[in-house]
Amino acid sequence: MTSTNQHIQHHTEKNQNKARLLISCTDKPGIVAAISTFLHEHGANIVESNQYTTHPDEGTFFIRIEFAASDMKEKEETFQEGFKEIAAQFHMKWRLTFLYKLKNMAIFVSKELHCLRELLYEWESGGLMADIPLVISNHKEGKELVESFGIPFYHIPASKEIRHEVEEEQLKLLKEYDIDVIVLARYMQILTPHFVSTHPSKIINIHHSFLPAFIGANPHKRAHKRGVKLIGATCHYVTDDLDEGPIIEQDVIRVDHRNHIDDLKKKGRLIERTVLNRGVKWDLEDRVIVHQNKTIVL
Structure with a gap:
């Protein structure tokens, strides 16, 4: 065993x-x-x-x-x-x-694997009590890692042009595996309103900035240009409004004028993986209640 x-x-x-x-x-x-x-x-x-x-x-x-x-x-x-x-x-x-019924959790990921690794290591050590019946990715980089944990890996290439077809295939898999929680562990694709509506308040995302600052793509580049002294990460539920869903957890780390964009990204990864792990853990433990566009974490 x-x-x-x-x-x-x-x-x-x-x-x-x-x-x-x-x-x-x-x-x-x-x-x-x-x-x-x-x-x-x-x-x-x-x-x-x-x-x-x-x-x-x-x-x-x-x-x-x-x-x-x-x-x-x-x-x-x-x-x-x-x-x-x-x-x-x-x-x-x-x-x-x-509690005898474990939730089924699906993980979506793209090329960057640091958040995925954190979730899998926590899951393996008993820190995240859930079943992970599959991982879905639009790239192949995570295949070896995921399968080393004995978890099926589904490579489904995605782009804006075929988004609806891709999501239909993903939704079929989620239904087949009876998924309760979806975790976007740096899955760099925007979900359609139809996809989001199928799992309201059950899609958890990690955004690599301290929201509401620097919504959308390339937050580290914009943060560096602005000369910020703190960068952060935000774990939140996904809604139709990009990066504006109810916030579950956040954290920050200090930076200064010596740090270039790559430095910000490297420091940011440390925050992203821990913030996402905490947010997912609280959701699995039924500690989060969504109220309007906020969360109550008990």
Whole structure:
């Protein structure tokens, strides 16, 4: 058994009786009491709970609850159906996930492989709890690396002229592998609105600048020209507006007048891979709630 399989098996055994609730709704008295009572009545024990309420003028309530119950698999439908009454009462947006079911994550990549490497190493060591059934790329550079982890590699050349045909082929693969999360690990292609609409708030991108600065291509060149003293990277969900989706995580590193464009790119790669890894990890752990064009990370 490989180390990755051992990590997955250990995770499944450890968490077979655990689940998570992610909730957002208008703030009002009684929400936490109703949730707690429901879980207690269904034999569940709260393991972890984090909540946040926006400014009173808006008054939106967010909560993430991890709970445990014996024989969770047998109770799954009971929890799903039973909670609908509370959700309707408080007009909740909610998601219930069961931890014995690992999410299926697809990775898209182009020529630059530093973010892909980071994700694969974290996955192999048990830092990212997901199944990775495939990697899709418009170049062949990552084939040997990906297949060394025992993951199928799909080379699908892409360009603006054949974008729709390429995306149809990609979407078929995503459906075939029942993909829950798509990670663009420096996949240097713009996705169409049709593609984005098939996986709302489930496509995670890494942009090689500290957004909203230097949106689009060649941010390091423009940052160097502007003489910035900090460069960064931004992990965000993809929307139809280029590089303007809800931000999950960001970080920066200091630079100065001695650094040329290649220096900025080299330093930027260090930030990109760690920022993307954190953002993906939080998403897989159900810590991120999208609210308007922002995220609440619990």
